[in-house]
Amino acid sequence: MTRILHTLFVAPIGRLPYALLYPLADVLSQCLWWSGYRREVVASNLKRVFPEMSEPELRRTARQFYTHLAEVLVESLRHFHAGPEELLKRYHHVNPEVLAPFANKPPGVLLSCGHFGNWERFAVTVGAALPLPVMGVYKPLSNAFYNDLILRTRGKFGTELVPMKRVSAWMVEELGRAKAATLAVDQRPLDPNKAWWMEWMGQETAMHFGLEAFARKFDMPVVFFGVRKAKGKPRGYWEVHYELITETPKLWPKGALLKATYDRIEQQLREDPAHWLWSHTRWKHARPEGVPLHHVEVPRDSEIPREQP
Numbered sequence: 069m070t071r072i073l074h075t076l077f078v079a080p081i082g083r084l085p086y087a088l089l090y091p092l093a094d095v096l097s098q099c100l101w102w103s104g105y106r107r108e109v110v111a112s113n114l115k116r117v118f119p120e121m122s123e124p125e126l127r128r129t130a131r132q133f134y135t136h137l138a139e140v141l142v143e144s145l146r147h148f149h150a151g152p153e154e155l156l157k158r159y160h161h162v163n164p165e166v167l168a169p170f171a172n173k174p175p176g177v178l179l180s181c182g183h184f185g186n187w188e189r190f191a192v193t194v195g196a197a198l199p200l201p202v203m204g205v206y207k208p209l210s211n212a213f214y215n216d217l218i219l220r221t222r223g224k225f226g227t228e229l230v231p232m233k234r235v236s237a238w239m240v241e242e243l244g245r246a247k248a249a250t251l252a253v254d255q256r257p258l259d260p261n262k263a264w265w266m267e268w269m270g271q272e273t274a275m276h277f278g279l280e281a282f283a284r285k286f287d288m289p290v291v292f293f294g295v296r297k298a299k300g301k302p303r304g305y306w307e308v309h310y311e312l313i314t315e316t317p318k319l320w321p322k323g324a325l326l327k328a329t330y331d332r333i334e335q336q337l338r339e340d341p342a343h344w345l346w347s348h349t350r351w352k353h354a355r356p357e358g359v360p361l362h363h364v365e366v367p368r369d370s371e372i373p374r375e376q377p
Contacts, residue, residue, distance in 0.1 A: 132342035185295030195226030
């Protein structure tokens with residue numbers, strides 16, 4: 069039944085020209101807003117991190133977020149049919165040469181990011197854009213048809229998909245190969261007692277420590293990629309910019325790599341607040357009693373010890 073419904077109703081949307089796709093996104097945005105889909109979560113998140121915003125500003129930002137979410141949804145349907153030339157034109161990887169020095173140096177590099185912009189289009193296009201193989205983490209879906217379809221779509225230009233539960237083992241298995249392993253750090257940990265807690269966006273925030281743990285354990289450089297709307301372009305055009313955070317993760321203070329990534333995500337949010345995943349219950353957990361709140365400063369280059377020969 070799922071396959072039939074997809075063939076009759078979902079797949080045809082992905083074949084629409086962009087001139088029709090975005091008006092459809094506007095209709096979908098209104099439906100999401102009127103339905104109340106996670107509206108309380110969105111409103112609560114925005115209000116707590118932007119206390120300086122007036123109620124009209126908060127409401128306007130929330131409406132802009134729903135428009136953005138609808139665009140991500142309809143653009144993702146386009147991924148089933150679009151080729152690399154079309155998608156890379158609209159999702160431009162500006163400076164992939166930042167990754168070139170790591171193309172032949174196992175175990176490769178860690179790409180850090182947040183759920184900003186169209187994260188689905190990044191997963192689809194990055195395999196065709198970078199000078200080394202790319203790994204992306206995914207959470208398997210309960211619907212077998214769509215799980216298989218999304219895996220094939222995300223990987224059709226070369227991105228390798230690894231389920232969340234297999235990431236640690238996969239990293240060990242692939243130590244001898246240079247690759248770019250992509251980790252979105254801004255998801256909420258399931259167990260607040262095992263999380264790394266720091267202040268972010270003015271909130272006590274539980275964080276996954278995986279990015280920093282992998283960087284330290286395997287001595288992997290960390291590169292952040294930020295996504296922004298392409299200036300002077302119509303809807304649906306994005307730019308990806310890569311920035312090296314460090315080549316020597318073991319020399320950084322504990323927690324500083326994670327903070328450096330979150331600082332960059334925060335800068336994105338404050339410059340363009342509508343394009344983050346506000347419908348996610350990011351601050352569902354309160355910090356448990358006895359779990360420390362870490363206060364870490366990102367070191368300046370002059371403060372990082374030099375690697376011993």
